[in-house]
Amino acid sequence: MNQLTIRRSGLLWAMVCLYAGVLAQPPRGPLVVSPQINPDKSVTFRYLAPSAKDVKLSAQFEKAPVPMTKDEQGIWSVTVGPVKPDIYPYSFQVDGVTAMDPANVAFFPNERFKASLVDIPGDTPLVHALRDVPHGTISYEYYPSIDGTTGSLVVYTPPGYDQSPSKKYPVFYLISGTTDTEETFFKVGKTNLILDNLIAGGKAKPMIIVMPYGNIAARVAEQNGGSKPADPTVRDGADAVKRANDFATDLVSNVIPYTEKNYRAIPGRNNRAIGGFSRGGGQTLRTAFGHMDKFAWVCSYSSYLSPDEMERSYKPIVANPANTNKQFKLLWVSVGSDDFLYKGTAEFMDYLKAHTIQFRSMVTDGGHTWMNVKKYVAATTPLLFQP
Template sequence: MNVKISSILFFLSGFSILGNVLAQENIKLNQETRVLSPEVGADNRVTFRVFAPHAKQVQVVGNWMERVGPIGGKQFMVKDGKYWSYTSEALPSDLFLYNIDIDGAIVNDPLNVYQIRDVSNTFNYFLTGGEQAQRYQVQDVPHGSMTRRWYNSPTLKMDRRITIYTPPGYEESKQRYPVLYLLHGMGGDEEAWPSLGRVSQILDNLLAEGKIKPMIVVMPNGHVSNAAAPGESSKGQYPIAFATPDVGTGKMEESFKDVLAFVEKNYRVKKEKASRAIAGLSMGGSHTLFISSYLANTFDYVGLFSAAFRMSQDASSPVFANFDQNLLKQRKQGYKLYWIGMGKDDFLYKTAEQYRKKLDAIDMKYTYRESAGGHTWANWRLYLTEFLPQLF
C-alpha cells in the first residue's frame, strides 16, 4: 500500500513540475513573440491587431467612428498571415472605447487587458497622447483616495453604496473641505464617474497643476431601486437594466438629503452653501437641476452636463409639482455659478435650448458651453475638467 501511495505521489509531483515548466516556457514564448494591440503612435494613429487565423471577416468597432448602431462604427481589418490589423487616422487627445467584431461576434480585444463596463457592455479602452488625455492618465503626482462606503437612507428605507473621493493628504490633515456631488446618467451607478469619468485622475492632476482647490467628490447611485452597482449588493448578479422603475419618480431627488446628511456627519466638510456644488450628466443632469431647485438654498455651484431636462415626471412628487416655484426660489436665494454644457450633435440639444429660454424668461443667469460632438463621455470628461476650476 505504501509503495502504491509513494508511486502516485511521485507521479503527481512530476506532473506538477512539468506543468510549471510548460507554463514558464509559454510565458517566455509569449514574451518573445508578443504582438501589441492597440499600439498608439506618436501621431495618435492607433494600430489594432487580432490573432484570428480562421476568421473570414474581422472589424474594429470604435466609439470614435461614425455611429451605425448601438455600439459604434466599424472598420474592416486586413489579414496578414494569422493576424488581422487596422490603423486608424490620427485621433484627438482623449480616452476611447472599442470592441472587435469577428465574423459577427462582438468580443473584447484578447491582447488588451484594460477594460471598462458601461451599463451592460464591456469595452477595451486606450488613451492617446496630448494635453487632454494627460488629464485622464495616472501621473506621478500626489494621489487622493477613492473609497466605497455604505450609508443608510431613511427616506428609501435601505442601505446604499456610495463612492467618495478625498484629496491627497485628507487622512493626515484636520482641515475641512468643500464638496462636489457628482451624478451619473441613466444606466450608470456609483462606479460610472470613477471609471468612465476618470475622476480621481482628473482631480489629482488638476490639483497638482494648481488649477483647482482641494475638494471632496461624492458620487452616489442615482437608480434608487438598486442599492449598489451590479454584483455589489445582496441583489446579486442580476441583468443590468438601462432604465429602472424609479426613473422620473422624484425618489432620487427627494432622498438626496440623506446623502448630504451622511457626508456632513462622516467627513470633514464645510457645511455652508458656498462650499457645496452639484453636477451631473444626462439623467444626472436632470437630477441636478431638480435637486438644486428643490433644496433651493443648498448649492452655490450647479453643473448641467448634457442634461436630460424632460425626464418622465411623477406629478405627485413635490420635486416636479413645484418646480417653477422652486426655480424662482433658487434664483432669489442666489448662487455663484449655474453652468450648462451641451454638444452640438446631442439628441438633447433642442430640449436644452428650450430650458435655456425658460431660464432667460425668469432672468436666471447661467454660463453656457457648447462643444462639438454629442451625448458622450468625451464631452462629460471635458466638461468636468472645465467646471472644476470654477468651483469654490
C-alpha cells in the same frame, strides 16, 4: 513570430484558460499586444481569432466600423489615425459579436455594454494625464441606503487630505449617466486625475468628490430579491418620477449625512455642489431645484429638464428669479452641438433666459460622450466654492 508576439508556455497558458472559465481550451497562440499607440498618434488594434470570418473595429473616434485584416497567425489588426489625443471607448465586432479587447485592462464600467478604453496621450499632457503631481485618493465606501439596502460610493479626497487631519473641505456630489455605474467618473471620466492636475496648478480648490450610483431601483431590486428590474432607459411615467424622487431622497437623507459623518466635509449649502451627466444631469437639476437648502452650486452636463416639468414641479425656481439667482452661486448647463439631447438642452437654456434665471453655459463640439464630460468637469470644477 515578430517582436510583438511571444510564445507562451503550455502550463501557464492552461492556467490562463482555467482562469477564464474557458474549459474548452482554445488553441495556444501568440501573445497579442493591443492597443498599441504609435509615435504619430496612430493606433494599432489587434485581436486573435484564427477562425473568424470578419472582424471590425468599432471606436468612438471613427464614424463607422473599420475592417481589420488577418495575418498568418490568426491575429486581426488595423492601424487607424492619427487620432486626436483623448480617451475613447472601443470594441471589436467579431462575426457580428461585440467583444472587448482581451489584451487591454482598461474598461468602461456599464450596466448594458462592455467596451474597452484607449487613452491617446497629447504632446503636452491632457487635462486628465497622469502627471508627477501630488495625487488624491479614490475610495470605495458602503453606506446605509433606502429600503434597507447597502449603497456604494466612490469618493475622491484631494492630495494632502490624510496629512492635514484638521482641515475640512467642500464636497461635490457627481452623478454618472444612464447605464453607467458609480465607477464611471473614476474609470472613464478620470475625475481624480483632472482634479489632481487642477489643484496642483492652483486652478481648483481642494474638494471632496462623492460619486453615487444613479440606478437605485436596480440595486433595491437586486438586494431585496425583486425579479423585475426597472428599465433604466425609460425616463417618463410614474416609475421614472418615483426613481428620480428616490434618488434625491437617498442623496439628501443618506449620502450627504454619511459623507459629512465619515469625511471632513464643511457642512452647509454654500459648501455643497451637485453635478451630473445625462440622466445624472437630470437627477442633479431635480435634486437641486427640489432641495434649495442643500446645494448652492449646480452643474448639468448634457442634460436638461423640459419646460413642462419645470412648470409642473419647480415653479418656485422661476417664480422668483431674484431669489433663485441669489441662492445659486453657479448654475451651469453644457452640451455638445452633436448631442442628441442638444435640442432639449437649448430649449432649457432658452427657458431659463426667458425667466431671467442666471446660468453659465458651454456648447462644445461633439456628442453625448465622455470626451465631452471630461471637458465639462475641467471647466466647472475651477468655478466651484470660489468666493
